[in-house]
Amino acid sequence: xxxxxxxxxxxxxxxxxxxxxxxxxxxxxxxxxxxxxxxxxxxxxxxxxxxxxxxxxxxxxxxxxxxxxxxxxxxxxxxxxxxxxxxxxxxxxxxxxxxxxxxxxxxxxxxxxxxxxxxxxxxxxxxxxxxxxxxxxxxxxxxxxxxxxxxxxxxxxxxxxxxxxxxxxxxxxxxxxxxxxxxxxxxxxxxxxxxxxxxxxxxxxxxxxxxxxxxxxxxxxxxxxxxxxxxxxxxxxxxxxxxxxxxxxxxxxxxxxxxxxxxxxxxxxxxxxxxxxxxxxxxxxxxxxxxxxxxxxxxxxxxxxxxxxxxxxxxxxxxxxxxxxxxxxxxxxxxxxxxxxxxxxxxxxxxxxxxxxxxxxxxxxxxxxxxxxxxxxxxxxxxxxxxxxxxxxxxxxxxxxxxxxxxxxxxxxxxxxxxxxxxxxxxxxxxxxxxxxxxxxxxxxxxxxxxxxxxxxxxxxxxxxxxxxxxxxxxxxxxxxxxxxxxxxxxxxxxxxxxxxxxxxxxxxxxxxxxxxxxxxxxxxxxxxxxxxxxxxxxxxxxxxxxxxxxxxxxxxxxxxxxxxxxxxxxxxxxxxxxxxxxxxxxxxxxxxxxxxxxxxxxxxxxxxxxxxxxxxxxxxxxxxxxxxxxxxxxxxxxxxxxxxxxxxxxxxxxxxxxxxxxxxxxxxxxxxxxxxxxxxxxxxxxxxxxxxxxxxxxxxxxxxxxxxxxxxxxxxxxxxxxxxxxxxxxxxxxxxxxxxxxxxxxxxxxxxxxxxxxxxxxxxxxxxxxxxxxxxxxxxxxxxxxxxxxxxxxxxxxxxxxxxxxxxxxxxxxxxxxxxxxxxxxxxxxxxxxxxxxxxxxxxxxxxxxxxxxxxxxxxxxxxxxxxx
RNA sequence: GGGAGCAUAGCUCAGCUGGGAGAGCGUCUGCCUUACAAGCAGGAUGUCAUAGGUUCGAUCCCUAUUGUUCCCACCA
Numbered sequence: 049x050x051x052x053x054x055x056x057x058x059x060x061x062x063x064x065x066x067x068x069x070x071x072x073x074x075x076x077x078x079x080x081x082x083x084x085x086x087x088x089x090x091x092x093x094x095x096x097x098x099x100x101x102x103x104x105x106x107x108x109x110x111x112x113x114x115x116x117x118x119x120x121x122x123x124x125x126x127x128x129x130x131x132x133x134x135x136x137x138x139x140x141x142x143x144x145x146x147x148x149x150x151x152x153x154x155x156x157x158x159x160x161x162x163x164x165x166x167x168x169x170x171x172x173x174x175x176x177x178x179x180x181x182x183x184x185x186x187x188x189x190x191x192x193x194x195x196x197x198x199x200x201x202x203x204x205x206x207x208x209x210x211x212x213x214x215x216x217x218x219x220x221x222x223x224x225x226x227x228x229x230x231x232x233x234x235x236x237x238x239x240x241x242x243x244x245x246x247x248x249x250x251x252x253x254x255x256x257x258x259x260x261x262x263x264x265x266x267x268x269x270x271x272x273x274x275x276x277x278x279x280x281x282x283x284x285x286x287x288x289x290x291x292x293x294x295x296x297x298x299x300x301x302x303x304x305x306x307x308x309x310x311x312x313x314x315x316x317x318x319x320x321x322x323x324x325x326x327x328x329x330x331x332x333x334x335x336x337x338x339x340x341x342x343x344x345x346x347x348x349x350x351x352x353x354x355x356x357x358x359x360x361x362x363x364x365x366x367x368x369x370x371x372x373x374x375x376x377x378x379x380x381x382x383x384x385x386x387x388x389x390x391x392x393x394x395x396x397x398x399x400x401x402x403x404x405x406x407x408x409x410x411x412x413x414x415x416x417x418x419x420x421x422x423x424x425x426x427x428x429x430x431x432x433x434x435x436x437x438x439x440x441x442x443x444x445x446x447x448x449x450x451x452x453x454x455x456x457x458x459x460x461x462x463x464x465x466x467x468x469x470x471x472x473x474x475x476x477x478x479x480x481x482x483x484x485x486x487x488x489x490x491x492x493x494x495x496x497x498x499x500x501x502x503x504x505x506x507x508x509x510x511x512x513x514x515x516x517x518x519x520x521x522x523x524x525x526x527x528x529x530x531x532x533x534x535x536x537x538x539x540x541x542x543x544x545x546x547x548x549x550x551x552x553x554x555x556x557x558x559x560x561x562x563x564x565x566x567x568x569x570x571x572x573x574x575x576x577x578x579x580x581x582x583x584x585x586x587x588x589x590x591x592x593x594x595x596x597x598x599x600x601x602x603x604x605x606x607x608x609x610x611x612x613x614x615x616x617x618x619x620x621x622x623x624x625x626x627x628x629x630x631x632x633x634x635x636x637x638x639x640x641x642x643x644x645x646x647x648x649x650x651x652x653x654x655x656x657x658x659x660x661x662x663x664x665x666x667x668x669x670x671x672x673x674x675x676x677x678x679x680x681x682x683x684x685x686x687x688x689x690x691x692x693x694x695x696x697x698x699x700x701x702x703x704x705x706x707x708x709x710x711x712x713x714x715x716x717x718x719x720x721x722x723x724x725x726x727x728x729x730x731x732x733x734x735x736x737x738x739x740x741x742x743x744x745x746x747x748x749x750x751x752x753x754x755x756x757x758x759x760x761x762x763x764x765x766x767x768x769x770x771x772x773x774x775x776x777x778x779x780x781x782x783x784x785x786x787x788x789x790x791x792x793x794x795x796x797x798x799x800x801x802x803x804x805x806x807x808x809x810x811x812x813x814x815x816x817x818x819x820x821x822x823x824x825x826x827x828x829x830x831x832x833x834x835x836x837x838x839x840x841x842x843x844x845x846x847x848x849x850x851x852x853x854x855x856x857x858x859x860x861x862x863x864x865x866x867x868x869x870x871x872x873x874x875x876x877x878x879x880x881x882x883x884x885x886x887x888x889x890x891x892x893x894x895x896x897x898x899x900x901x902x903x904x905x906x907x908x909x910x911x912x913x914x915x916x917x918x
Numbered sequence: 919g920g921g922a923g924c925a926u927a928g929c930u931c932a933g934c935u936g937g938g939a940g941a942g943c944g945u946c947u948g949c950c951u952u953a954c955a956a957g958c959a960g961g962a963u964g965u966c967a968u969a970g971g972u973u974c975g976a977u978c979c980c981u982a983u984u985g986u987u988c989c990c991a992c993c994a
Contacts (some may be wrong), residue, residue, distance in 0.1 A: 052953095054953075054954065055954085055956070056956090178973095219954095235936040241990090241991090241992080247992090265994065266994060268993070268994090279994095311993095311994095312994085313993050313994085315993090316993045316994070317993075317994065318994095320994090321993085321994045322994070323994090324994095328994075329992090330992085330993085330994075331994080389992085389993095389994095390919065390991095390992060392992090435923075436922095438921075438922075439921080439922070439989070439990085442920085442921065442990070443989095443990075446990080446991080487947080532987090533989085534989095535987095537989095537990095542940090568930085570987090572931095601931095601941095601942085602930080602931050602932060602941075603931080603932085603943075604931095604932075604933095607923080607924085607931095608923095608987090608988095609930090609931085610930060610931085612930080614930090614942085614943055614944095615930080615943080617942070617956075618942055618956090619919070619942095620956065621956040621957090622956090623990095624954070624956050625953090625954065625957085627953085627954080628953040628956095628957085629953060629954080630952030630953080632954080633953085634953090635953070636953095669934085670934075673934065675934060677931095677932070678932075678933085678934065681932070681933095681941070683940095684941085684970030685941080692953085692954085693958085693959095697958095776959095776960090779959060779960065780959095780960065782948095782960085783947075783948065783959065783981050784960080785949080788948070788949070789948085789949065789951060789959080790949090790951085814951085815951095817951085845939075874938080876973085880973085880974085881974055882974075883973085883975080884937095884974040884975070885974080886974075887975090888937075888974065891938085892937055894935085896937085917955090
């Protein structure tokens with residue numbers, strides 16, 4: 049115990065401590081009517097994913113909250129698990145197959161391919177979990193869930209059927225976002241828009257049997273193949289007379305009408321718009337209004353199909369080029385403008401998505417959005433910081449129907465069955481093989497559901513829904529959801545309406561939003577940039593506590609943070625500081641040491657106990673407000689500055705004497721470890737195990753500290769602060785005069801508070817390098833050639849013999865004088881301001897008066913000192 | 919087009935309901951003071967983006983401006 053190394057080595061500690069927590073079963077929660085529940089469900093990482101900094105931040109924040117509430121004695125459940133992550137996982141496995149032997153999923157067929165994915169999941173699914181453990185995450189591993197577990201799948205089917213029966217899920221042929229690379233439909237949320245440089249092609253459309261024409265402008269000339277009309281605004285005088293006439297579609301030579309529709313903006317471009325109902329969402333609507341034909345000209349892989357005549361088989365960009373060339377040759381290309389516009393891209397693979405009409409399943413959002421908005425607007429669900437509730441409501445108010453079918457194989461297969469004979473569609477929780485209507489053979493829908501459709505159920509499906517379980521009864525609704533602002537739309541909003549719809553209760557009360565972890569230059573960490581920092585490497589090098597501390601520090605909710613190694617180094621140094629302070633305490637304990645406070649507390653003991661009490665309040669309040677960054681800063685300041693730099697130094701002279709401060713040291717250290725534990729669980733648990741505390745148990749379950757009124761000693765705090773300022777003043781002057789610590793000095797303290805400073809004699813010797821300290825209330829007999837220092841409550845004289853440079857001393861005191869005069873002037877100005885005296889709170893005025901008097905007193909002494917020198 | 923964030927020390931950032939601004943890193947000076955050089959002591963550097971307003975008093979609240987980042991929408 050006395051031979052701990054001078055450097056904290058996390059590797060000696062972390063795995064062993066983690067195992068002790070698991071063995072102690074401290075992470076496990078059970079419904080317990082005697083206790084208040086506290087629940088967080090983890091944002092399930094992708095099952096084949098690897099831990100990155102974003103996870104590390106997310107998990108750290110959750111673990112802090114979880115450990116805090118566990119120590120507060122609540123029945124604390126952190127529900128862990130993973131997400132099957134439809135597209136992401138399928139892409140990964142397909143890629144692996146391609147690299148392995150060049151096979152595609154089609155070569156294997158659905159069944160074989162899914163076997164491969166399940167194999168993959170078995171291999172890599174545990175990786176992310178073990179990585180979470182490295183961080184110290186105290187999840188209830190007995191309850192680990194996966195979004196494709198049997199029970200979970202039951203919930204997904206239940207929800208689908210339920211919504212279908214309510215008319216909130218429907219199948220329809222509508223414009224959706226199509227990713228030609230993943231060959232699946234995407235929801236609006238899964239498309240990311242990027243400003244790209246493009247062109248604006250102006251094309252002549254000739255009227256039938258006429259030399260007249262209109263000019264349309266387009267950014268996607270290849271869609272011309274699917275045009276079924278040209279539209280103008282009904283009030284547009286330029287074209288009014290032409291409405292109803294027939295145009296000849298260039299290259300295709302199809303006859304299409306010129307129609308009038310309010311959708312067209314007269315001011316934009318030429319005022320004529322080509323209408324391609326099958327490939328543009330606005331045109332689609334126009335097409336419905338005018339009963340236009342939808343001609344789909346692109347295949348699933350974005351190649352022109354047989355409707356495209358000579359362009360058939362060309363990929364969309366090749367076709368674009370060819371069409372522009374042909375139009376130009378025909379003299380139909382009027383001009384080409386540079387044009388920058390937003391291009392939608394698949395959020396998984398980055399391929400430009402193509403709007404395409406397609407038969408898909410949708411969730412009707414409007415009725416669901418209603419309750420989901422109410423619960424946030426009423427403040428039943430709170431976003432931290434609050435501004436994100438606006439982000440949420442804006443989205444929810446304008447939400448479109450949600451396309452939930454995906455043309456993938458990995459995921460929850462849509463529980464819809466189609467009769468081959470009568471064409472009936474049957475939506476059913478259980479698999480069926482024959483049509484209940486005609487007895488014909490049925491086929492199940494080939495598609496799977498959007499991953500987010502299943503993760504939307506996470507807060508209750510993980511607890512056994514649709515069965516009624518004791519877990520749901522006890523732990524639902526959950527307390528906090530911690531996640532990044534980037535998935536509010538994907539996940540948070542969908543959990544909210546799902547919770548409201550299926551549980552008739554909100555899924556959580558607080559949504560704690562954090563920002564992104566960026567690199568040192570503020571860029572997003574990404575694989576393609578290669579600027580990602582691996583949390584596991586950081587843990588390996590600096591320890592999990594240092595990583596956690598770094599991620600929790602200097603950051604406020606909702607804001608991005610920059611991550612660089614120097615910050616981790618600073619955190620590691622802090623861990624080391626704690627380690628060494630603890631070593632010091634442990635080295636100086638005798639067999640009778642405990643954490644029971646003695647009766648005869650010294651002023652400095654009362655000072656640190658008061659400060660510690662303040663800390664308890666601050667840390668607790670900040671944790672309750674989700675100001676984790678402020679809470680951890682409070683701890684840092686207390687430990688390094690107040691406990692190490694002052695308290696330990698102040699009590700060093702008492703070590704080993706009758707008045708040994710060991711119990712106070714043990715008390716403060718053991719208690720501060722409790723407060724620090726949520727942030728730095730490993731090192732705190734380790735050190736706590738060495739301490740002779742009365743409540744000897746694992747720190748992880750040791751009760752949180754309480755604020756104790758009777759451990760606040762106002763007068764002693766004032767006195768010690770006075771001594772501290774005096775010591776600082778002496779250090780300051782010595783440093784200014786380049787006096788090395790080895791050179792001791794005589795100190796005479798003239799004060800009206802003799803007892804206070806007499807009690808502090810030892811402090812001056814140790815911390816202000818004095819060899820003798822004289823405390824007196826009178827200036828009589830003080831030798832000349834003294835440096836005089838004016839500090840709060842005292843005047844300090846340090847005889848310097850011949851060393852004193854009179855001129856320098858006069859200059860210094862003059863400077864001091866000017867400073868004090870300035871302060872006094874400021875205070876007086878304030879106090880002579882009628883408005884201030886009349887309207888400011890009394891406490892502020894009193895404080896200001898007190899300050900003024902203090903300064904005046906000090907100024908008098910400075911002036912006297914100057915007089916003596918001259 | 920709509921919305922939001924940010925602008926504070928050389929750098930990265932805190933600053934929680936308005937009462938003369940802090941930390942880490944860096945930097946300068948002096949110290950291996952028997953827990954810690956991953957340390958100790960001391961120092962320097964700020965028109966708290968700009969301009970108005972509210973107030974006795976504004977880094978903080980309001981308005982406008984500038985710069986910057988992001989989100990949503992998608993006029994072809």
